[in-house]
Amino acid sequence: MRMNYQNTIVGLLYLFTVFSWGSAWVAIDVQLDYVSTQLSLFLRFIIAAVIMVFCYQLLKPDERKLTGLDHLFVIALGATNFSLNYLLVYEGIQYLGGSLSSVIFTTLVIWNILNARIFYKVKITMSVIFGCILGIGGVAIALQSPLPSSITIPTLIKGSLLVICAAYIVSIGNMIALRNSKKGISVLTANTYGMCWGALIITATIFLESEQDLVIPYNFSFTTSTLYLSLVCTVLGFFSYYLLIDKIAPSLFSYIIALFPVVSVGLDTVVFNKDLSEQIIWGIVIIFTGLFILLPRSISSNRRKTG
Numbered sequence: 001m002r003m004n005y006q007n008t009i010v011g012l013l014y015l016f017t018v019f020s021w022g023s024a025w026v027a028i029d030v031q032l033d034y035v036s037t038q039l040s041l042f043l044r045f046i047i048a049a050v051i052m053v054f055c056y057q058l059l060k061p062d063e064r065k066l067t068g069l070d071h072l073f074v075i076a077l078g079a080t081n082f083s084l085n086y087l088l089v090y091e092g093i094q095y096l097g098g099s100l101s102s103v104i105f106t107t108l109v110i111w112n113i114l115n116a117r118i119f120y121k122v123k124i125t126m127s128v129i130f131g132c133i134l135g136i137g138g139v140a141i142a143l144q145s146p147l148p149s150s151i152t153i154p155t156l157i158k159g160s161l162l163v164i165c166a167a168y169i170v171s172i173g174n175m176i177a178l179r180n181s182k183k184g185i186s187v188l189t190a191n192t193y194g195m196c197w198g199a200l201i202i203t204a205t206i207f208l209e210s211e212q213d214l215v216i217p218y219n220f221s222f223t224t225s226t227l228y229l230s231l232v233c234t235v236l237g238f239f240s241y242y243l244l245i246d247k248i249a250p251s252l253f254s255y256i257i258a259l260f261p262v263v264s265v266g267l268d269t270v271v272f273n274k275d276l277s278e279q280i281i282w283g284i285v286i287i288f289t290g291l292f293i294l295l296p297r298s299i300s301s302n303r304r305k306t307g
Helices: 002-031 037-059 068-081 084-096 098-120 126-142 153-182 187-208 220-246 255-271 278-294 296-306
Strands: none
Touching: 002 037, 002 084, 002 098, 002 220, 002 255, 037 084, 037 187, 037 220, 068 084, 068 153, 068 187, 084 098, 084 153, 084 187, 098 126, 098 153, 098 255, 098 278, 126 278, 153 187, 153 220, 187 220, 255 278
16 A cells, blocks of 8 residues: 555656646746846745745754755756756747747656666667667657758757757766765755855846846736746656655656646647647657667566566
């Protein structure tokens, strides 16, 4: 009974993470209609950091004191998962839109596999290589989707490179988060410090741009999208995401990245009344095919471990 209860909790965390991050791409599209990338991120992470500090002070996790090295890794987490990656993603979304950017962001799965090999000596098999080839092919096909006439080939390439670079930075952040978890640093502590450092880094980028417009719009769409991104997608989304690191197999964990484009594209179609192009549909199908080749052994081993 206890094992079934734990599996249910893990399943709910998994579904929540997929939905919160999948829906984030649509909310970002809404937010960027009103403000710049930096101001959008500044508001999102300042609100998230305040919430996290409040929760940290309220709960006060009982754990060992962080060492100087721990603090460096927490700062690195803030840079890779709570600031620099988002600056790149938001810029990429302005070229590509949220749904297509979310599909390209699935290259994170490939970076996770490669970095897990580099940092944690995880073996790369032929099925992993074949799955990665299919994943890259799926992204390439999705990029063939008809785009607005205002988007040229150079801007398409630039947007894609920004999102792919962001995915690699996030992968480094995932390796850091795994290190922090192995060292006994709680998710609440790592995320609180990380979000505060991320907010500081984003704030610094605002002051570095002398022409930055700091006017905050006060309307329903912008306010609700900002609060949704801060609370649901950042505070709760990252909390559930990092809780899953120690609860499921690493490759099954990667399914989160594979599934949220489906949520993003689906919501984008409903919210903005967009048509799904054949290229995006086939791109997603091929990406999923590659992921199903990558992950079956880890799924079965995870079932044996939890069942």
